[in-house]
Amino acid sequence: MNKEELKLRLEELSPPASFEEGAEWTTAIVDPAGWEGFARHLRSDAGLEFDYLFCVTAVDWRTYMTMVYHLTSTIHRHIMVVKVKLDRDRPEIPTVSHIWRTAEFHEREAFDLFGVVFSEHPDLRRLFMTDEWKGWPLRKDYEDPVNMIKL
Amino acid sequence: MDVVPQNIADKPFPGEVHPTAGGGILVTKLDEVINWARSNSLWPLVFGTSCCAIEMMSTAAAKYDWSRFGFEVARATPRQADVIIIAGTIVNKMAPVLKRLYDQMADPKYVIAMGACATSGGPFFYNTYSVVKGADHVIPVDVYVAGCPPRPEALLHALIALQKKIRGGVS
Numbered sequence: 502m503n504k505e506e507l508k509l510r511l512e513e514l515s516p517p518a519s520f521e522e523g524a525e526w527t528t529a530i531v532d533p534a535g536w537e538g539f540a541r542h543l544r545s546d547a548g549l550e551f552d553y554l555f556c557v558t559a560v561d562w563r564t565y566m567t568m569v570y571h572l573t574s575t576i577h578r579h580i581m582v583v584k585v586k587l588d589r590d591r592p593e594i595p596t597v598s599h600i601w602r603t604a605e606f607h608e609r610e611a612f613d614l615f616g617v618v619f620s621e622h623p624d625l626r627r628l629f630m631t632d633e634w635k636g637w638p639l640r641k642d643y644e645d646p647v648n649m650i651k652l
Numbered sequence: 653m654d655v656v657p658q659n660i661a662d663k664p665f666p667g668e669v670h671p672t673a674g675g676g677i678l679v680t681k682l683d684e685v686i687n688w689a690r691s692n693s694l695w696p697l698v699f700g701t702s703c704c705a706i707e708m709m710s711t712a713a714a715k716y717d718w719s720r721f722g723f724e725v726a727r728a729t730p731r732q733a734d735v736i737i738i739a740g741t742i743v744n745k746m747a748p749v750l751k752r753l754y755d756q757m758a759d760p761k762y763v764i765a766m767g768a769c770a771t772s773g774g775p776f777f778y779n780t781y782s783v784v785k786g787a788d789h790v791i792p793v794d795v796y797v798a799g800c801p802p803r804p805e806a807l808l809h810a811l812i813a814l815q816k817k818i819r820g821g822v823s
Contacts, residue, residue: 629745638781638782643781645781648744648780648781648782649779649780649781650777650778650779650785651778651779652778652779
């Protein structure tokens, strides 16, 4: 499906998503609460079948956070992006690791560096940082007086 | 390079040959001959942590060909290597690994810090939580190379500088 067809098809889904215009790929915006149900539709509905989650990103916008999921279908060869806005003080979102297995490690990385909590994740531990590490290094307000030299 | 006695370091071979009938007599010092032998057969460890390693591989390959100077036998084990070229960024998690590799190398052993990251942390000096600000915080370094990454010529120059240091008995 091309970008417009994909958008029309996605508008039939529930919960309804809003769309971001002007991006390279179809970009849907959903709530944290509706994300898991939406993801299940994307994974298995006929014609969509997004079977490959190829990028998971967390963004710290200082006042809020965003999770960005890039999906593609190896059957239909189409690509879409899903953005989920999170509360920066309590960034919590359902895991999609049972839908796309690759998310298990990607979500651990986002937890490790941004402190995003993925509820129902099977193994939410530190990935790159040591287990006893305090804080979330890639957040914009991160301070580490021992290891960091401020410019 | 001021500390290197130039007369020893720059000579192709240390000592003097006094010709006699049917051959000659060599007058030299054993230490200097050993250093000369070592300097001409330095086996590097296969070790690279980022983009400097690409330049290092280029230095080893046909176009720059560091085997012209005696570095061709790159070893995949520290037990058989003489020199470790720190080609890339050293992060806090890599530091104990680098220390262990260095400890596992047999004496005499030499270290070249290649590029800005290995020298000082380079572009990762400020505002980073994960990078070691210079590999010399972890292991002693004989020769530093500037560049980000240094060109193969610069690495060759560093290797030749190391040879001079060894021949001069400094390192």
